[in-house]
Amino acid sequence: MKALVIGASGQVGTELMRLLARTNGADALGTYSKHPAAGLRQLDITSPSSVASLFKEYEPDTVFLCAAMAHVDLCQEQPELARKVNAHGPANVAAACACKGTRLVFVSTDYVFDGSKGMYAEGDTPAPLNEYGRSKLEAENRIGGLCRNLVIARTAMVYSYNPSSSNFAMQLMNNSSKGTKMRVADDIYASPTYAPDLAVMLLKLAESGKTGLYHAAGGARVSRLEFAKTFCKTMGLDDNFIDPVPGAVFKPKAPRPPDSSLSVDKIKRDTGHFPLDYEKGLKLFKQSALEAGI
Ligand SMILES: NC(=O)c1ccc[n+]([C@@H]2O[C@H](COP(=O)([O-])OP(=O)(O)OC[C@H]3O[C@@H](n4cnc5c(N)ncnc54)[C@H](OP(=O)(O)O)[C@@H]3O)[C@@H](O)[C@H]2O)c1
Secondary structure, three states: OEEEEEOOOOHHHHHHHHHHHOOOOOEEEEEEOOOOOOOOEEOOOOOHHHHHHHHHHHOOOEEEEOOOOOOHHHHHHOHHHHHHHHHHHHHHHHHHHHHHOOEEEEEEEHHHOOOOOOOEOOOOOOOOOOHHHHHHHHHHHHHHHHOOOEEEEEEOOEEOOOOOOOOHHHHHHHHHHHOOOEEEEOOOEEOOEEHHHHHHHHHHHHHHOOOEEEEOOOOOOEEHHHHHHHHHHHHOOOOOOEEEEOHHHHOOOOOOOOEOOEOOHHHHHHHOOOOOOHHHHHHHHHHHHHHOOO
């Protein structure tokens, strides 16, 4: 595999690069946009000519598109920029892939759903509540019309031990160590996804030869509060810095779906990979933190 990982400086792209580096027969080039990292190339997916010239130079056979404007409230404040990065950008990449039949694995989100039902399957109808979800859904629709050799992998609430990420598990860890109170919603549900396990899912989907829509998320639905309590228990931390509250008290700029949990039956069936649940993922998070000397 000659892989191009777009968004390799982000949380998901970092894990994918690590996985590809230890995968026999895989060569990978990763890109960043604004945060340079060793060995990565600069690429802005909103520039069609930059995308085309990197494709011409590197000639990937597989592209993992992990790049996004993933800050949900910022997308709400700047919907035009969100569309530019999250919808037009992927369309530029899909057009470049279409030229040579390059395989494209696009990472999308559970926020395409309104969260009124939970345990969404791939056949359920999206109805995003916020600009981030709308921009990602627009990308799904646009790239589907441009590129045939395509997998769309929707993920959710991604966490990993990564000091440069502000994922929910890292927020818990940082607030606990500072003794800072943290309000956590007891009525918002999702399928938390361990980033290294997501990388495995993305690679398996790429190698599967399958096309279409997949939910690539953690194997269990849980509230943010229960996830936080399990985090503390696993890490051996006191959970008294956690303040359980209803999600409504946050009044975020972008409304959040109350239950955007995803069914992962299809990916299990088609790849044989059983996504980790949050209890197993958090044990691996702890191992990773210990290895980093925490
Ligand atoms: N994190 C979650 O909980 C979650 C949940 C559901 C879905 N997802 C999806 O999963 C994917 C990966 O998320 P993540 O957590 O890894 O996000 P992240 O840590 O915020 O990383 C985003 C990546 O996109 C790059 N990027 C931003 N704008 C770009 C542009 N104009 N051109 C090229 N690259 C650009 C960033 O590069 P620089 O940092 O160098 O600027 C970075 O590498 C995204 O598609 C996101 O929508 C994430």
